[in-house]
Amino acid sequence: MKNSILKISTIVLLAMQSVSCNYLEADEYLHEVNNLNDIWTQRIDIRKAWAACYGHIPNYTDMAYTWPFNTNYDEGHAGRDVYTSLVFAQGKFNADNVLFNFWANAYRAIRTCNLFLENHHKANDKLLVPGEVEGYAADARFLRAFYYYNLLQLYGPFPIVEKTVDYSDESAMPTNRNTEEECVNFLIAELDKCATELPEKDRILVSEVGRPSKEAAMALKAMVLLWDASPLVNGNPDYSGFKDAKGRNYFSTASDPEKWRKAANAAKAVIDLGVFDLHTAPANQGYTTVPLGNFPGNTVAWPNGPAGIDPYRSFKELFSGGDTYWNQEGIWQVNLGYQTDHLSLLGFPRNYNNGEDGAVKGVLCATQKMVDAFFMNNGATIGEEDNSLYNDIGIAENGDGYYISGSGKEAHTPIITGFKLSNTNAKVPNRVLNREARFYATVGFIGRGYEQNNGTLYYADYKANAMDGFIQSDRPSIRTGYSIVKWVAEDDLRSRGSSDKPYYVLRLAEIYLSYAEALNEIEPGNPDVLKYLNLIRFRAGLPGYTPASQEVTRERIKREKHVEFAFEGKRYFDSRRWKDAGKTTRDKWGNSQGMGGLVYGCNFTAPDGSFYDRAVIDGYIFRPKNYFLPIPFEEVANYWGTMTQSPGW
Secondary structure (H helix, E strand, C coil), rough: CCCCCCHHHCCCCCCCCCCCCCCCCCHHHHHHHHCCCCCCHHHHHHHHHHHHHHCCCCCCCCCCCCCCCCCCCCCEECCCCCCHHHHHHHHEEEEEEEECCCHHHHHHHHHHHHHHHHHHHHHCCCCCCCHHHHHHHHHHHHHHHHHHHHHHHCCCCCCCCCCCCCCCHHHCCCCCCCCCCHHCCCCCCCHHHHHHHCCCHHCHHHCCCCCCCHHHHHHHHHHHHHHHHHHCCCCCHCCCEEEEECCCEEEEEECHHHHHHHHHHHHHHHHHHCCCCCCCEECCCCCCCCCCCCCCCCCCCEEECCEEEEEHHHHHHHEEEEEHHCCCCCCCCCCCCEEEEHHHHHHCCCHHHHHHHCCCCCCEEEHHHHHCCCEEEECCCCCCCCCCCCCCCCCCCCCCCCCCCCEEEEEEEEEEECCCCHHHHHEHHHHHCCCCCHHHHHHHCCCCEEECCCCCCCEEECCCCCCCCCCCCCCCCCCCCEEECCCCCCCCCCCCCCCCEEEEEEEEEHHHHHHHHHHHHCCCCHHHHHHHHHHHHHHHCCCCCCCCHHHHHHHHHHHHHHHHHHCCHHHHHHHCCCCCCCCEEEEECEEEECEEEEEECCCCCCCCCCHCEEEEEEEEECHHHHHCCCCHHHHCCCHCEEEEEEECC
């Protein structure tokens, strides 16, 4: 699997990945021209050119330095002050210092794809089988659309560049942003074409993990349309003055509700293919399933209710790797450089396996707001169960009869805790008792146990100056007190993971929630809204929702998306497209309801029992202009008068 030609971080074509300060840099292009005629004669070179189109996919799993959108703001916090993801969340960037130049990187990727699309027809190697090169070209077209989709989410409208640039004609230089409508129409047309050219998912070889399918093109189309329908860009009055040099509005000035219908129809088209299904694991099949919470309907069998499946393993197996690396829920997943290392190391305490050869653990952690977002095991929020099923204060002295027992490794629960043993470092917070299955599959905490490679159990201790805790020298540490164990399996006996870990760009649960969201906006009484929302709930071992107002249902969908896709890179983009990112109000626990504001966690500077208290650990900044990233000033300056900077920058 890992020897695939799509181990995309290691592939380079010509000089295409060299760094340039100008996204239309001529010198780099001229260097490429000198070599173009040489790469189409041998099949091996054509495949390198094809694979280079993949070489620009962001390394989503390097969340500290490369891709800051999985674990910052209201999801995560960095374990060191120098991690770029933390600097980004603290708002310490501007057009002169963008921290991450996604703009230039995307256009280098687009140029790579354009070169392939323009030249693949020259291939004449007799080793090529009929249709092979055309298949590579379909991949390149999909990837080009995918890179443009990233630009759309990060920067808004972009210049559409469909072919390599003719640098001899300055008037033809694509330096004007197209409108949002033009960008979306372009992407939809491209993805519709991809859906006719790409193979069905079942025809893609296991050795070529990461190749897009017809279904992936359809799913990406649904996501583009969902973005286009969202409040941020669909008639947002905040951008009424955002215009190009000709006076055209970049965004529509009037909201179009029919965009929600288009998004709903596109998502339903993916569902109706019948190719995908939510991953589930049968209850009590070779293991003891933890009982469901106490709520009406907990005996109704899946898929009409949550009974008969193991909610913890159903969710956990999606990310653990091994036998379930391939499953019916994944629509498009990628294989990135050091992917398994990056994902696995998130979840282990620093001194696990005696430090294990200096492996850097504690890179990122979950915020208290993320912990608070998960439901109780009866489906209620922590606010609804405060001072009842939920206790926010203190250290657990007793188990909960479900996942937390406190007597070490036990057959009746997959979660190891040892607070009933003599080890005082194994205490867990009261606030982690009685939580839903996805919580335990996603979030670690002080006192959580791990089996080591010598067969002994290790209990995480994140208190200050402890082996796993904060030290003034700024070693990586789980500063909030909550590790990210989403990609950690029970049989992982090394902090780098014992089996390959998948990373999903698109999976069916997102299509279900996207369909429910779009349908709720255009037909709030449609029974499909609850049907697909409740399938996500049932798989998590929770009760289904009953009919409610459009507003209540909207908030339910948002919360399910927050929890279901924790650390999968969805929350940052969702909060912005919903226009929630700029909210400044706080909930009863002090958590900001937007992306900016105070960040809470455990009291990580405390070496004693006060560690378990809620404490402010940082502050994030989100200003109105942060809804879109700034184009690097150099790019705007190079094409002054034609290239328009993002609003507010």
